[in-house]
Amino acid sequence: MNLSENITGVQHLGIPVVNLKEAVAWYEGNLGFKKFHEKIVMNPYKIEVAFLQLGDLVLELFQPSGSELAEVAERKDGILDHYAIDVPDLEWCVNDAVDKGLKFHASTGSGITHYEHLGKKGVKGANFVGPNQEVVEFCHDDSVDYGSKTGLQGWAHLAVKVKSLKDSMAFYEKLGFHKTGGGYLDTPEGRIEIAFVYQKGFTLELIQMVGAGLEELKTRGAGHIDHIALDVCDIEEAFYEAKKIGLQSLDYLVKELPFFQFGVKFFTVVGPDGEKVEFNQKKCLTFSRI
Numbered sequence: 001m002n003l004s005e006n007i008t009g010v011q012h013l014g015i016p017v018v019n020l021k022e023a024v025a026w027y028e029g030n031l032g033f034k035k036f037h038e039k040i041v042m043n044p045y046k047i048e049v050a051f052l053q054l055g056d057l058v059l060e061l062f063q064p065s066g067s068e069l070a071e072v073a074e075r076k077d078g079i080l081d082h083y084a085i086d087v088p089d090l091e092w093c094v095n096d097a098v099d100k101g102l103k104f105h106a107s108t109g110s111g112i113t114h115y116e117h118l119g120k121k122g123v124k125g126a127n128f129v130g131p132n133q134e135v136v137e138f139c140h141d142d143s144v145d146y147g148s149k150t151g152l153q154g155w156a157h158l159a160v161k162v163k164s165l166k167d168s169m170a171f172y173e174k175l176g177f178h179k180t181g182g183g184y185l186d187t188p189e190g191r192i193e194i195a196f197v198y199q200k201g202f203t204l205e206l207i208q209m210v211g212a213g214l215e216e217l218k219t220r221g222a223g224h225i226d227h228i229a230l231d232v233c234d235i236e237e238a239f240y241e242a243k244k245i246g247l248q249s250l251d252y253l254v255k256e257l258p259f260f261q262f263g264v265k266f267f268t269v270v271g272p273d274g275e276k277v278e279f280n281q282k283k284c285l286t287f288s289r290i
């Protein structure tokens with residue numbers, strides 16, 4: 001089974017936090033996420049983890065300890081630039097968030113921004129600052145018929161800032177993503193080309209930087225958003241396949257952690273700009289025949 005068939009969808013977005021309790025309270029109180037699992041694990045040092053859900057969007061908030069906690073506190077914006085929540089009634093939700101005291105991120109300092117050359121009919125969005133400086137976009141696609149839906153829905157996309165769309169498309173095509181749309185943003189320093197790539201219900205927004213933004217991107221590493229995890233049905237085979245097609249793995253072996261009912265097995269590779277992409281299989285009970 002090749003890697004793209006092995007991937008069954010998106011599992012979670014990993015966000016490191018300095019205070020787990022505060023971060024969970026922020027997401028539950030302001031955006032309506034619900035915590036459905038929490039655990040303290042050793043990997044190798046103590047990490048407190050909580051999983052939260054909003055529609056099909058799952059966040060893994062994790063608070064490390066010791067020097068890793070100090071490292072998290074100093075993190076800056078990363079290659080995984082922002083994540084976006086699908087919002088049918090954008091104006092209402094943005095006003096509600098502002099009433100709750102949420103602050104706009106500098107990238108959309110004056111609120112709702114219209115990207116007229118994105119998607120089929122344009123996209124509107126407003127970026128907010130999360131409890132650990134992660135950028136959370138409320139996103140409304142003008143070509144989508146949302147019906148009578150209201151409120152924050154779940155995944156819209158995860159945005160990755162890249163040096164080369166060509167290299168990134170080649171990488172994500174290996175994981176079974178294909179282009180579903182795109183567009184551009186004109187800036188004084190040149191045109192930022194954007195591609196949306198999609199695989200099993202999950203969209204990545206690849207943003208090819210130019211000028212000073214491109215230079216700044218070269219200084220970015222793992223930031224406020226740490227990694228994206230994709231579900232696979234057979235982790236050992238995914239590990240073998242990833243090696244076979246030359247993906248760079250951060251792990252020598254498939255690792256395990258005692259999350260959810262029976263634990264998870266996972267490993268992480270890096271994309272062309274250094275972004276971390278985790279492959280994760282939730283373990284389940286299997287009965288062997290006697």
Ligand SMILES: [Fe+2]
Pocket residue numbers: 012013014060227229278
């Ligand atoms: Fe993770």
Ligand SMILES: [Fe+2]
Pocket residue numbers: 082084125137139157159205
């Ligand atoms: Fe976005």
